[in-house]
Amino acid sequence: xxxxxxxxxxxxxQKSLLLEMIRTDFKLRxxxxxxxxxxxxxxxxxxxxxLYIIFALVLKLGAREQNYALSLLLGVVLWSFFAEATxxxxxSIVSSGNLIRKIDIPRYLIPIxxxxxxxxxxxxxxxxxxxxxxxxxxxxxxxxxxxxxxLLILELVVMSLGFGFFFAAFYVKxxxxxxxxxxxxxxxxxxxxxxxxxxxxxxIEIQKILLxxxxxQIIQDARxxxxxxxxxxxxxxxxxxxxxxxxxxxxxxxxxxxxWYFSRHSKYFAEDL
Amino acid sequence: xxxxxxxxxxxxxxxxxLPHKKRNSLKSFFLNPFSNYRNEKQHALDNVSFEVKKGxxxxxxxxxxxxxxxLLKCMAGVYMPTEGSITVNGSLVPFIELGVGFDPELSGRxxxxxxxxxxxxxxxxxxxxxxxxxxxxxxxxxMDQKLKNYSSGMQVRLAFSVxxxxxxxxxxxxxxxxxxxxxxxxxxxxxxxxxxxxxxxxILVSHNMQAVERFCDRALLIDNSTIQKIGxxxxxxxxxxxxxxxxxxxxxxxxxxxKRREVLSASGQAVEIKSVKVTQNGKKVKExxxxxxxxxxxxxxxxxxxxxxxIGINIKNQDRIMxxxxxxxxxxxxxxxPKNKKVxxxxxxxxxxxxxxxTINLGVVEGAIPNDEVIFREENxxxxxxxxxxxxxxALAHTNIDVRVQV
Numbered sequence: 001x002x003x004x005x006x007x008x009x010x011x012x013x014q015k016s017l018l019l020e021m022i023r024t025d026f027k028l029r030x031x032x033x034x035x036x037x038x039x040x041x042x043x044x045x046x047x048x049x050x051l052y053i054i055f056a057l058v059l060k061l062g063a064r065e066q067n068y069a070l071s072l073l074l075g076v077v078l079w080s081f082f083a084e085a086t087x088x089x090x091x092s093i094v095s096s097g098n099l100i101r102k103i104d105i106p107r108y109l110i111p112i113x114x115x116x117x118x119x120x121x122x123x124x125x126x127x128x129x130x131x132x133x134x135x136x137x138x139x140x141x142x143x144x145x146x147x148x149x150x151l152l153i154l155e156l157v158v159m160s161l162g163f164g165f166f167f168a169a170f171y172v173k174x175x176x177x178x179x180x181x182x183x184x185x186x187x188x189x190x191x192x193x194x195x196x197x198x199x200x201x202x203x204i205e206i207q208k209i210l211l212x213x214x215x216x217q218i219i220q221d222a223r224x225x226x227x228x229x230x231x232x233x234x235x236x237x238x239x240x241x242x243x244x245x246x247x248x249x250x251x252x253x254x255x256x257x258x259x260w261y262f263s264r265h266s267k268y269f270a271e272d273l
Numbered sequence: 274x275x276x277x278x279x280x281x282x283x284x285x286x287x288x289x290x291l292p293h294k295k296r297n298s299l300k301s302f303f304l305n306p307f308s309n310y311r312n313e314k315q316h317a318l319d320n321v322s323f324e325v326k327k328g329x330x331x332x333x334x335x336x337x338x339x340x341x342x343x344l345l346k347c348m349a350g351v352y353m354p355t356e357g358s359i360t361v362n363g364s365l366v367p368f369i370e371l372g373v374g375f376d377p378e379l380s381g382r383x384x385x386x387x388x389x390x391x392x393x394x395x396x397x398x399x400x401x402x403x404x405x406x407x408x409x410x411x412x413x414x415x416m417d418q419k420l421k422n423y424s425s426g427m428q429v430r431l432a433f434s435v436x437x438x439x440x441x442x443x444x445x446x447x448x449x450x451x452x453x454x455x456x457x458x459x460x461x462x463x464x465x466x467x468x469x470x471x472x473x474x475x476i477l478v479s480h481n482m483q484a485v486e487r488f489c490d491r492a493l494l495i496d497n498s499t500i501q502k503i504g505x506x507x508x509x510x511x512x513x514x515x516x517x518x519x520x521x522x523x524x525x526x527x528x529x530x531x532k533r534r535e536v537l538s539a540s541g542q543a544v545e546i547k548s549v550k551v552t553q554n555g556k557k558v559k560e561x562x563x564x565x566x567x568x569x570x571x572x573x574x575x576x577x578x579x580x581x582x583x584i585g586i587n588i589k590n591q592d593r594i595m596x597x598x599x600x601x602x603x604x605x606x607x608x609x610x611p612k613n614k615k616v617x618x619x620x621x622x623x624x625x626x627x628x629x630x631x632t633i634n635l636g637v638v639e640g641a642i643p644n645d646e647v648i649f650r651e652e653n654x655x656x657x658x659x660x661x662x663x664x665x666x667x668a669l670a671h672t673n674i675d676v677r678v679q680v
Contacts, residue, residue: 104350
């Protein structure tokens with residue numbers, strides 16, 4: 001048995017360290033660009049614009065769907081957060097190798113900082129989405145939006161954090177992971193009804209499979225309280241709301257497993273890096 | 274745990290798995306899933322135990338690769354020991370290295386805040402000490418420039434200025450003295466003197482024996498992953514230096530054997546050296562106690578008849594400065610030695626040499642002055658070290674000096 005007993009970094013200090021790490025993350029990301037922070041809003045906007053032109057204007061994919069453009073924007077924003085948070089967390093431990101080898105900081109702060117940075121980006125994008133939303137008509141917003149949407153975002157953050165923890169620790173052992181995840185991410189992007197409406201899938205079995213993906217469930221639920229209240233969700237497709245628990249359990253389980261795996265390996269990061 | 278103990282290290286071992294045996298890509302998983310999975314272990318620390326008392330200035334010394342940095346990293350919590358436990362009583366700031374987390378793309382100001390956060394300061398606390406840091410580093414004009422535009426000296430100054438703000442009970446310092454110009458080193462020295470006065474616990478890892486002797490109360494010598502000795506810092510520092518001297522002796526010895534074989538195979542030598550011994554108190558030694566008389570015993574074989582010979586030795590220190598010399602002419606005058614005769618000469622030397630490594634060099638001259646001719650010469654006929662001298666290590670020699678002061 002081995003142990004180290006220390007009193008270091010009480011919670012208050014951890015908070016200021018986390019804030020400083022996030023601040024650094026943002027400063028470094030935009031330090032050389034002329035537009036700076038504006039890019040964190042511009043990037044999802046441009047992605048949205050491209051997708052909108054191709055799929056809404058050219059291919060007329062969402063012609064039958066209510067508020068297709070807004071749904072598309074919301075899908076892109078939520079998906080971008082998941083993609084950004086997981087990829088940034090994945091490399092976070094390895095790229096902080098210099099720090100980890102030299103100083104004993106609470107290591108879980110590193111993927112949390114990466115996820116938080118992505119989270120702040122998402123909030124900025126959501127503000128843009130909110131502006132567009134208020135300009136639109138035929139919406140699905142109500143008082144319930146105010147508590148359902150934050151809960152859905154919380155579910156998304158919990159899941160992203162779980163993936164982030166697991167990937168960050170696993171990447172230390174397996175350096176192919178970032179390539180593998182890149183491929184999976186691409187596949188996932190098309191496996192989630194972001195650009196196409198789920199109603200376009202005619203086979204109900206495939207609809208069910210797609211909806212079992214927590215990301216699909218989150219995005220569809222989020223749309224249902226903002227842009228289109230009749231959009232396909234788990235209760236309609238499965239005929240029972242109980243199935244809704246499966247993606248939620250999955251999200252929580254991913255955090256539990258992620259944290260468990262990370263804390264098991266974090267003690268040895270300094271030597272494995 | 275006793276309340277006056279700051280750090281307790283108990284039975285700590287640390288093993289590393291050698292990197293080339295590590296499998297961290299998918300290809301190696303597929304290509305050889307079972308082989309190559311042996312754990313080749315490297316023992317960086319082996320059952321290390323010691324205690325550092327509160328308020329103590331404790332030195333850790335050892336050669337590169339001896340395990341001292343691993344030990345420090347275990348104490349800092351960077352490495353998890355494979356076995357054993359480390360208990361730290363009080364808050365601990367490890368600046369294993371100065372300027373940890375410094376980012377070259379950030380400005381000096383941003384780096385102060387980042388580095389401060391790593392040392393456990395909130396932004397408000399850094400705000401308060403900011404001016405003090407900048408003044409100490411003397412970098413007021415450069416704070417908005419990116420760190421990559423700083424000279425390395427400026428970076429170190431900035432890092433040190435932040436680091437000394439750390440207010441913790443225990444400080445771990447690794448090689449901070451090795452960097453910076455002499456003005457900076459003076460600042461380090463002043464800082465050490467000040468924290469020593471404040472009775473903080475400091476653990477210093479250094480190659481600089483003068484610093485260890487000057488600041489540390491006790492020191493620990495680590496070699497080959499185990500503790501060799503813990504004790505008074507000046508004793509430990511001497512032990513550490515002797516490790517190198519012994520190694521150098523081995524090397525010199527090897528070189529001599531090699532050279533003698535070469536010389537022997539070349540014919541026409543007038544003299545063959547049978548042996549050169551250093552003795553003290555009648556025993557053959559390699560390490561000579563300082564300030565006590567010792568003897569050098571030379572045994573020669575004449576390969577031909579030597580006329581009017583004079584056999585001399587001199588003793589040089591590591592810098593090849595000749596400190597002593599003696600020859601037979603002073604005692605005996607020129608002597609004649611018949612062919613194939615063994616000659617033994619004993620030089621008794623009253624020992625004024627300071628600590629260090631010395632070589633004995635030998636020469637044989639034939640013929641009376643002014644017609645003398647060197648017929649044999651050997652550099653480094655035998656080496657020895659002097660230990661136990663308590664005089665100033667920079668003095669080449671010492672003798673009893675009667676000091677009288679009149680004011």
